[in-house]
Amino acid sequence: MDNLENGYVPLAGTYSEMANPAGGVRPHWQTMLDQLNAYGAENITTRWNRARRIIRQNGVTYNVSGTESDARRPWELDPVPLMQSADEWEKISAGLIQRMRLLNAFLADIYGPQTLLKDGILPSELILANPAFLRACTPIQPPDGHYLTMMAVDLARAPSGELRVVKDQTQTPSGAGYALENRLIVSRTFPTMYRDCKVERLAGFFAALRDRLAELSPRRNENPRIVILTPGMQSPSYFEHAYLSRYLGFPLVEGNDLTVRGNQVFLKTLGGLRQVDVILRRQDDDDCDPLELDPSSHLGIPGLVEAAVAGQVVIANSLGSGLAETPALLPFYPMLCRRLLHEEPKLWTVPTWWCGQNLEMNQVIQNLDDFVIKRAFPEPKEHSVFPRQLLPEQRAQLIAHIKDDPKRYIAQKNLSLSTAPCWVDGKLVPRHSMLRAFVVATRDGWKVMPGGLGRTSSKADSTVVSMERGGGSKDTWVLGRGEIKRITLLPDSGSEAAPAREEENLSSRVADNLFWLGRYIQRAELQTRMLRTILRRLTEETQPDGTPELPELLRTLGVMTDQPPERWKIARPVEDMERTRAFLCQVIFDTDQGNNLQAALMSAGQIGAMVRDRISMDTWRILDRLDQELHRTACREDLTEIADMLDSLIVPLSAFSGLGFESMTHGYAWRFMDMGFRLERAVMSAMVIRELLTAPDPYEVPVLDAMLEIGNCSITYRSRYQNGVAVLPLLDLLISDPTNPRSIAFQLKLINEHVRELSHLPRLGQLNEQIQSEKLLRFVEDFDLSLITAFDESGHRPKLADFLQQVIDLVQELSVLINERYLSHVQSTHKLSSLVGGAT
């Protein structure tokens, strides 16, 4: 069989990572290629399809647009690793470490004595006009002068083969978590290839980061509390934040979860306030404190700068360190390296000109087509302009902009990026590639991640390599020297994720989300069961005498989902099929109608994504499957197809409660989720019984049958009672039977248990919700149902209706009490400002 590399033609004018100019393969790619060939094209494709499924199911995402709707775009990964030889990697590592020392020394100077400005080394405008230079952060003294705990560097290879720095990331270096996830997927998909290549492991890098964060703690003698601060779901790399949180075992928090008291920082947990020592932040400098940094930010923690100045909390990287990633500094770093470190730079930068100098600006304008124009100061989104692609008037406008405020622009040489092989349509094809490398500070030096996040362009001719623009990623393999130590091997996500965190760290916000996740899932399940029961009667010939109970079922569904009566009041549903279908579709698909199936599933998915560091991988997969099923839109005209869709929803929905039991530790997180789940089930069951059994109905038997179906207890019932269905035994089964996992009493029993367990949290005494919960359980268990099942003269069951309404009210009250106790801590903030000169 033909070797995979035989048909591979590198792009002309670029450096080929894999092929040498003579047409052969560079030695450090050989073993990997041999292994790929041993797998064979077909096998690779099969394995890779499976891997892609894992990526999707694991919910590895990169949120491109920053909107919630786009929050779950799957991560793009290529199966072919980017290979690095041991010799070259040693040089790269030395260069990366030097770069981190350099940027750190730069920050220490600018936030300190500013000799670079006083001695005329740097154009002062570069700092003084730079919005990333945060004057409020100058009093912060990071421990041992380490402004940077971790940083990322984007490297690209020029046609000459030389690696060059394209970009530094110093404020929220992202991608290390994705690199780790890439490694897990590729190594599991091609285990023999991974083993035979003797690849350097990544785990040591993360262990170094974890150890370093612990060392940074200002309270040296105690067990430090370290948290990861995320801007939340709208952050493009939220997945990574949650992933690192699980991997490192540090709670993932948002600004609202933290509070400054005195000059210390605390995490708001269910058990009260817990002091935080170290914050690994993934939030931009400016967003961290609305009091002393950007006052318009809603993500920050008021007082955080003061706490950092007081040395009571350490923030990594230090606030203000975004200054070092200023693109306009790129051309100055080689000179700064000589000045600050007294060393020759080991890594060079992509040729860059800062237009803030007259000579440079004129050169750039004269040779505009040779450059890509970017912003000089850090901005949240990159703006790259390729003058070559501009129309004449756009070009003139660009020149005018540059001349108007030259300091705001840099020009970089169009660099022809190197190419690496990617797996496309069953063969290897060349794509432009870049590497994001990571460095972490350690107690006695620095450590480079042996590997990194390889990134590739989406098309052969595209030179824009960026996740925002839809490129892909690659695992990066650094070949080891000699034997790789096995102890650092990461066998699977289960064992590395060992969440060694205290339950008390559960924040109120997360508990609230879990509570509602449980409610929405259960709401969706009951609605699905109800819908299925109805659809079965519409599509199957179930009873010889028709389906007289249908109007009642439609009404119940309408009440459950808050639909207006004109939609569900259908006297002859089978004959009036079009209206019936329209109503059912409304309940299933219409997201504007608040309380229906699609809305419940969407809410569950969104909340699930917010708490994904708290739920098990299996639970996450269920949420993903629900999402899939829902989008596999059945033809809305065809009731049989809709019924099929509901059938396929019910399996993951039912599995959810079971899995929660199985795979989540029974700590507070699980208790809140299950409590939401049980409260919803109790209320909804009571509502269904009330709607179906309290109104006069000449067709009681078919209604009772339907109730058994909705309650999913036909089998239980029939095994106990041989005769037909009767009201009293049915009510007993659905309401008070403590052994039926679907009965109301069963839900109340579990809720009562949760409430009791939660009261073990510190600083809480005998609680209102505990009293209420006990009362409710007794009320339902002790009730003599036989007293209230009889019809009155008008054919109603008013006593039963009263009873059920009482149950619903009591459960809702309990829900409010629980919310007040544990969950309603999020308060809005307002800004104060004083008056000047009579302004109002």
Add this chain to the structure above:
Amino acid sequence: MIYHLRHRTTFEYSTPVTFVYNVLRLKPRELPWQSVRSSRLTVQPNPSVLSERTDYFGNTCTYCSIEMTHDQMQVLMESIVEVRPRPKRPPAAASPWDTVRERLRAVRSPEGLDAFQFCFNSGAVSRHRETRDYCLPSCTQNASAHEVALRLMERIHSDFVFDPTATTVSTPVLEVLKKRRGVCQDFAHLMISCLRSVGIPARYNSGYIQTAPPPGKARLEGADASHAWVGVYCPENGWLDLDPTNNKVADEQFITIGWGRDYEDISPVAGVMLGGGKHRVRAEVDMIPETEFMQSQQQQ
């Protein structure tokens, strides 16, 4: 001149507030022409933290947080400040206004580096074509930065109407320019934007100005206000403080708290509160010359 200064700011909230975090910039600065003989800051309810530091611009700022439920907060700064005539340097031959920014680009003295940062956009004040156009008539050929600024001050004073109802603390400069109305803060921001847009460094000063009671009437308690004016830099002659609201060069009637790039750097009380709904602010300032203060003490 010696002044007895009292500045009380009262915040009243519509619903109780659980936490407030503040940064206060209320303590007058030590300057060659200004000495603070005593100062006392009182915050009520009792703050859990009250810590003083010096900010990047050299102003004293106080971080303070209140961690108890309250529906009213009061910040009182009392100080005794001596203000002397500002030292008059014999004016040196000054370079033309349009060379200032280029000169500063190369200057590395601490004073020059400090001044240079006031050439650029800041949080609340950007340079605009419109403010540049408004400023240009004041920029005659070869005029110094101070001469340009003096003319600009006169024009702003005559073109604009003092009107406390026209603007809020966050009204943008361009709106002020359009409305031709505002208060001292607006005029200061406008003047800063004008000067920076033609390349002259300008900073925002926060403090107080002595007001005379209406003729024949007694001084009303709390009737003074905090004030804002502009500092303008000329490489040869340093900083000149100009008050566009009163068309006045700052003198012994001005007490300086400090300065920054704009209001956001030096606002007297900046805070973030949790809860509280709407709030109402009341500020009372008394800036009483010592002689008058003694008389009133004797009468009591």
